[in-house]
Amino acid sequence: MRACCQFSGLWLWTLLLGGLTLLPSARSASAVDWLLFTGGFHPLAVHLPIGLWAGTVLILIVGVRRPAMLFEPWLRGGALVTWLSGCIAFLTGLTLYxxxxxxxxxxxxxxxTWIFLVALNLFYDVVVKGAGMKKISVVAVGVSIIMGYAGHLGGVMTHGDIFAEVPWQAHAASAEPRVDLEAAVLFEGDDRTVFEAAVYPILDEKCLLCHAGRRLRAKLSMETEEAMLKGGVSGAAMVSGNADGSMMIERMRLPEDDELHMPPMEPFVTDEEEQLLVWWINEGIGQPVSALPATFASFVKPAEE
Ligand code: HEC
Structure with a gap:
């Protein structure tokens, strides 16, 4: 009687966790800092459910071979700890998101990952309801496949997608915007560089939330010209004299809905800003602001006293 309509309490929590994904992302820098701090535990947390699930499957394999023994409590415990650690992995990942x-x-x-938690609930229920080893094994295969896929999607993010590196992709840069380079304007008495006076303010607005200070996505800092020449996990973000072959320009030019487009969310870089960045990488790295063509004069921010 009891067994027919019983749903374990795990479902409630799993549904709740799913609901959290609907929260809006952080808007203030301090909130971002806290979320990233919590999310710092994610790489550690993801390995727990993988290991615990492997253990549970092992118990199941032994259970199938020794039907005489009572394995239900072990499977139940295995499912429970895997689910718990899965929730922790999910929550720490959620903060990153x-x-x-x-x-x-x-x-x-x-x-x-959330579907993985749902599948685990199902597994737990099937075990609790005293289903046969065959049925339990089928659900276990499903859980394993989902876990493998969720893990794969996570791996692509941290280790990068190998297909993005194929040689014929690397040079498929789009048409370069042509800029009418007029006579240079002299900014008399301004001893700043092009970077300081005109480029940095753009990066500050569009990129530095994720590429400066302690928030170095892909380990790329965009705070100085040197840091960008050095680049991040995939190498130089820009190549002096070759804007078209510079990763940061390539990624700005991707379609806005491409997951590699930079920045990943608005505000995006405007066409005019891109033209300035292209000129700067081609001819303006390390140059004084007086070298800047007149077309870009409006980008120069007043010097702070
Ligand atoms: C909201 C956060 C965010 C903003 C803003 C942002 N980025 Fe990124 N950027 C990322 C993340 C996350 C990655 C790593 C994942 C990836 O490669 O897509 C990344 C990676 C990169 C990379 C690849 C680095 C490497 O070595 O793999 C480049 C180049 C880059 N960003 C350029 C830019 C530029 C240029 C801007 C501003 C126009 C910008 N990003 C703004 C989050 C951001």
């Missing part, structure tokens, strides 16, 4: 500093690739990973 809500920090808004990860590109859209994080969403499928998050959803797949």
């Amino acid at each position: 809500l920090s808004g500093t990860y590109s859209d690739t994080v969403k499928p990973h998050l959803i797949a």
Whole structure:
């Protein structure tokens, strides 16, 4: 009688966790800092459910071979601890997602992980209801496949997608915007560089939320010209004299809904700003602001006293 309509309490929590994904992402820098701090535990937390689930499957395999023994409590315990650690992995990942500093690739990973929790609930219920080993094994295979896929989506984010590196992709840069380079304007008495006076303010507005200070996505700092020449996990973000071959320009030019587009969310870089950045990478790195063509004069921010 009891067994027929029983749903374990785990479902409630799993549904609640799913609901949290609907929260808006952080808007203030301090909120982003806190979310990233909590999310820092994610790489550690993700390995727990993987290990615990492997243990549960092992118990199941032994259970199938020794039907005489009572394995139900062990499977039940295994499912429970895997689910618990899965929730922790999910929550720490969720904080990274809500920090808004990860590109859209994080969403499928998050959803797949949530489906993994749902599948675990199902497994738990099937075990509790005293189903046969055959049925339990079928659900276990399903849980394993979902876990593998969720893990794969997470791996693509941290280790990068190998297909993005194929040689014929690397040079498929789009048409370069042509800029009418007029006579240079002299900014008399202004001893700043092009970077300081005109480029940095753009980066500050569009990129530095995720590429400065302690928030170095892909380990890329965009605070100085040197840091950008050095680049992040995939190498130089820009190549002096070759804007078209510079990763930061390539990624700005991707379609806005491409998950590699930079920045991943608005405000995006405008065409005019891109033209300035292209000129700067081609001819303006390390140059004084007086070298800037007149077309870009409006980008120069007043010097602070
Ligand atoms: C909201 C956060 C965010 C903003 C804003 C942002 N980025 Fe990123 N950026 C990321 C993340 C996350 C990654 C790593 C994942 C990836 O490669 O897509 C990344 C990676 C990169 C990379 C690749 C670095 C490497 O070595 O793999 C470049 C280049 C880059 N960003 C350039 C820019 C530029 C240029 C801007 C501003 C126009 C910008 N980003 C703004 C989050 C951001």
